[in-house]
Structure formats: structure tokens, C-alpha cells
Amino acid sequence: MLSRPERGCLVMADITGYTAYLTGSELDHAQDVLADLIGTMRAAVRPVLRLNKLEGDAAFLYAPQGAVDGPLLVDVVERCYFNFQRRVRDIRRATTCQCNACARIASLNLKFFAHDGEFVRQRIAGHEELAGSDVILVHRLLKNTVTETFDLHGYALFTEACVSALGLDPTALGLRGHREHYEHIGEVRGFVHDLQRRWAAEQERRRVYIGAGKGAAEFSFDVPGPPAVVWDYLTSPTKRLRFTPGATGMEQENPGGRRGPGTVTHCAHGEDVILEEVLDWRPFDYFTVRFVIMGVPIEETCELAAAEGATRVTLRPSIPRTKKAREAWGGMRDMYAELQGELFSRLAAVITEDGAAGDAST
Numbered sequence: 001m002l003s004r005p006e007r008g009c010l011v012m013a014d015i016t017g018y019t020a021y022l023t024g025s026e027l028d029h030a031q032d033v034l035a036d037l038i039g040t041m042r043a044a045v046r047p048v049l050r051l052n053k054l055e056g057d058a059a060f061l062y063a064p065q066g067a068v069d070g071p072l073l074v075d076v077v078e079r080c081y082f083n084f085q086r087r088v089r090d091i092r093r094a095t096t097c098q099c100n101a102c103a104r105i106a107s108l109n110l111k112f113f114a115h116d117g118e119f120v121r122q123r124i125a126g127h128e129e130l131a132g133s134d135v136i137l138v139h140r141l142l143k144n145t146v147t148e149t150f151d152l153h154g155y156a157l158f159t160e161a162c163v164s165a166l167g168l169d170p171t172a173l174g175l176r177g178h179r180e181h182y183e184h185i186g187e188v189r190g191f192v193h194d195l196q197r198r199w200a201a202e203q204e205r206r207r208v209y210i211g212a213g214k215g216a217a218e219f220s221f222d223v224p225g226p227p228a229v230v231w232d233y234l235t236s237p238t239k240r241l242r243f244t245p246g247a248t249g250m251e252q253e254n255p256g257g258r259r260g261p262g263t264v265t266h267c268a269h270g271e272d273v274i275l276e277e278v279l280d281w282r283p284f285d286y287f288t289v290r291f292v293i294m295g296v297p298i299e300e301t302c303e304l305a306a307a308e309g310a311t312r313v314t315l316r317p318s319i320p321r322t323k324k325a326r327e328a329w330g331g332m333r334d335m336y337a338e339l340q341g342e343l344f345s346r347l348a349a350v351i352t353e354d355g356a357a358g359d360a361s362t
Contacts, residue, residue, distance in 0.1 A: 070166035172257025215316035
């Protein structure tokens with residue numbers, strides 16, 4: 001039986017400079033470093049992107065249509081890049097080995113290529129393979145002129161088809177237009193995302209994090225599914241509307257073209273609207289928001305941690321240190337806890353109904 005064509009997001013993650021690194025390094029240490037970094041990459045993208053296969057120093061990943069939107073894809077790409085750079089930094093700091101493989105690890109970088117297109121699944125020697133012209137295209141993107149054009153070694157190249165399909169705003173995101181031409185394919189238009197600049201900004205970004213014992217209260221809930229899936233449901237306005245008690249509308253303003261610091265969510269409850277502003281954003285670990293409810297200004301960290309077969313979500317609201325705020329919070333604390341309990345109960349039911357919890361195994 002012939003496989004039916006499917007559509008989705010096709011992604012290549014490729015370690016930059018590995019060939020030169022390998023030829024100038026001790027093979028055993030170089031292979032250990034590669035295995036370590038590939039493992040870091042795989043952990044960072046699961047389960048949003050599914051690994052189809054490893055191809056030497058590259059990984060071919062994909063997400064079926066509807067499984068990822070533009071902001072989530074950018075979050076995953078950046079999270080993977082940040083974790084890669086942290087791991088390179090940690091290996092350099094931790095090792096006392098003077099071999100070339102350890103000394104030259106800083107020469108490695110990471111780049112991504114994302115395209116939206118059709119593919120068919122095939123079983124070859126017991127392994128799933130994706131095939132089709134769009135699969136060929138995303139592999140061809142590995143050979144490009146981005147480095148020569150923009151002097152970048154760490155970047156993401158999103159094709160025009162990917163940007164259009166996932167609703168990304170290249171201008172708001174600060175992406176730069178780029179074109180490549182390939183034999184038998186023709187011109188491929190896309191947009192380049194400077195991950196080196198984003199990594200530099202990430203290291204300088206101020207954290208707004210309410211730790212254990214630092215808030216006015218702490219509420220924990222176990223939700224089925226891995227942190228990346230639960231994060232998506234908690235931050236997507238379309239999905240939040242499905243499980244937020246009393247919500248009649250949910251709109252989001254993303255000044256930077258994606259969800260993150262500065263994002264404002266308008267949560268309508270009939271004629272009443274709660275404005276929620278993102279202060280800190282660390283996919284898929286925690287986010288901190290600011291809002292006013294019943295006249296009380298609250299800053300709240302929502303932290304996610306993997307638990308056995310689930311994600312433990314911990315809320316830590318913080319209130320101003322004024323007598324008026326403390327008294328108001330004392331009168332609404334139990335109601336707030338009950339509201340959150342209902343919200344997370346409904347969230348668990350929605351994730352179960354969608355079958356999204358099973359994504360942890362992909």
C-alpha cells in the first residue's frame with residue numbers, strides 16, 4: 001500500500017565546523033564530544049520536533065502539520081541553540097585535557113534549516129524514512145551562502161513556505177531576507193535568524209524569577225505530558241481559551257513578533273478583561289507574568305518540571321508588601337487556589353482528550 005502524502009514542518013539541525021574539527025582532532029575524543037552534543041540537541045527539541053534520523057553531525061527532525069506554531073518553533077530552535085552553547089561552554093570549563101578535540105571545541109557552532117512541505121513515510125529496514133521533494137529541499141539547504149553573506153556560523157534559516165505556514169512575522173522578529181538557488185529546484189527564498197546575537201542577549205537578559213519560599217503562596221499541579229507540551233498549552237492563547245474557567249475570549253499582542261518578554265495577553269471574562277504581561281520567558285522551564293486580579297497586582301512565576309509520566313507545574317504568586325495588598329490577598333487566596341485547581345483539572349482533561357500527553361514517547 002502506498003503511503004499517503006502528509007504535510008508538516010521539516011527541520012535540519014547541523015553542527016557547524018565539525019568536519020574541520022574532526023580532521024584536526026583525536027578521533028575517540030571527537031566522537032565522544034559529538035555524541036554528547038547530539039544528545040544535548042535531542043533533549044532540547046523533544047517532543048515538539050520528532051527525530052527522524054541522525055545523519056553524522058546533523059539531525060533530521062519534523063513535526064506533523066498543526067503540531068507546532070511559529071512562536072513555539074522559534075522557542076525550540078533558540079532553546080536548542082542555547083543548550084548547545086551552554087554545553088560547549090561547560091565542557092571547555094570542566095576538562096583539563098589538552099588534546100586537540102577538547103581544545104578546539106569552541107570552534108563548533110549550530111545552525112538550523114526549517115521548511116514547510118509534503119512528505120511520505122516509508123519503512124526501510126525497520127526504520128521510518130521521510131521522502132519527497134520537500135525533504136530533498138531541506139537537505140539541500142545545508143549547502144548555502146548564509147555564512148558568506150551575513151558572517152554567521154550560528155543561525156536559523158526559515159524558508160518562505162515555513163514562515164507563511166506557521167504565521168511568523170519576519171520584520172517583527174528582525175529576520176533578514178535571503179535567497180538560494182539549487183539545480184532542479186530553482187530559487188528558494190527564506191529568512192535568516194541570527195542565533196549568535198540571541199545567545200549574547202540571552203546571557204545578559206535580566207531574570208524575573210520567584211523561587212521557592214519567596215512568594216505569597218505556592219500551588220503545585222501534576223499535568224499529563226512532558227514540559228514542552230504543557231508549556232504550549234499554557235502559553236498559546238487559542239489553547240488557553242479551551243480550559244480557562246469563565247474565559248470568553250483570549251487575544252495576544254506580541255511586540256517582538258513572538259511570545260516572550262513584553263507579550264500581553266487579553267483574557268476576557270464577559271465584560272471584564274485581565275491583562276497579563278510576560279516579564280521573563282525561559283522555555284520550557286518557567287515564565288513570569290504580571291497581572292491585576294480583584295484589585296491586587298500580582299507577579300507570578302509558573303515553573304515546569306518533569307515528573308514521572310507528567311509535568312509538575314508550580315505557581316508562585318508574589319504581591320506588593322503593603323498592608324492593603326496583604327489584606328486583599330488574605331481574602332482572595334482560597335478563591336484563587338480553587339480557581340487554579342479548576343483550571344489545571346480542565347487542562348489535564350484537554351491534553352488527555354487531544355492525545356497530546358503521548359507525545360512524550362516520540
